[in-house]
Amino acid sequence: MKLLLTAAGVNNKSIHEALVDMLDKPIAECNALCIPTAMYGHPWVGPGVRTWEFISGNSENPMVNLGWKSVGVLELTALPSINRERWVPLVQETDVLLVSGGDALYLSHWMKQSGMAALLPSLKAVYVGMSAGSMVMAPRIGEFFVGWTPPSGGDEAMNLVDFSIFPHLEHEMLPHNTMAAAEKWAAEMQGPAYAIDDQTAIKVVGGEAEVISEGQWRLFSK
Template identity: 35%
Template sequence: MEFLLTASGLRNETLRDALRDMLGKPFGSANVVFVPTASVAEPGDHGWLVADMNRLHGLGWRQFDVLELNGLPRRTVLDRLLRADVVYVEGGNQYHLARSITGNDLAGGFLEALESRVYVGVSAGSMIFSRNLTEHSADVIGDAADLHALGATTLEPPFGLFDWYLKPHLYSPDFPERDDAWAERIAERADFPLYFIDDETAVRIRDDTVDVVSEGRWRLFP
């Protein structure tokens, strides 16, 4: 399995080059499926979603599909994933995304599809693979309100592949509180490893190898 877990998508050439290398062929010879599910649980202006979709579309794919995980038959969703070379899962509310995967019984088929595809996550789409994506981590991180907004108090991680947790948008002007002091306060409370990444960074996983590709800044605790 190959994952490129970003905070804000393919914002720079280093991240785009990393995806080209993982894909092993030009974007123009590949199909991508764009999954906006996490975004629909977020209120307010969605210009950020449109901008990221346009940036991804502008890479010139052979086919650009858009797939919502809710409301379609399970087999239809999995067949659409299997027709893609790259599965690109957008940001928003990570708890809504996780609950959409488990609630629609997609986890097993999703992982099967990813055995031979490249997964690109954006923010929430990058957070769903941790076994620590639970109501406990929501309390530790300080975003339990995003879980409670869904009418939920508990959460089952859909995949549980990694023991570390990824928190995006470090130093982002859109989240001005996310500075070093904020990251350190969370890390002091956490009983699991944490990657904090800025909007120019991704955590890359190829089989059992984990590294960071970046034109920006990031931190790992401990």
């Protein structure tokens, strides 16, 4: 599976070109599924208006409104109550998964509970994450980002990449997301960690990570 892990969506030319390069056909020929689940776990973005904005493509973060052939909604919290034969083929046939921001541990919990976590590595789709939708791929998210607490406790996520992500670096509306805070956060991680701003993404193909940026980022290596 190919991953495009963004902080704020496909919001500049470089990230857009990276996405087009990862697809095997033009955006206008691709079918997408958007996954808003993470938003319900975060008090700032869901439930309510902002969830609708993401799903409808009226969000300020370009993902759903990029010109896809079709866009559907895949709500992970509903999947355990639905026969797998109804949704697994749909996911297997889609070209792109658009995964919103919100709470990364809430998203990780429902990825696992729904069966999506086990399915993801085998998919042909390009996975496009935003904020929590990107952070969830890491082994851990770090105590700095723990909001919703999973039943098992801890800060473990899905462990589908070998690095962690600190998004929204030096964002004017998030005064605690400073480089100094990122340095402290990274010191607590057990592996590589990236701090990325909203003009940066991490492209992962064949297990190899590449930074795509028109902004500020830093790799903290162990």
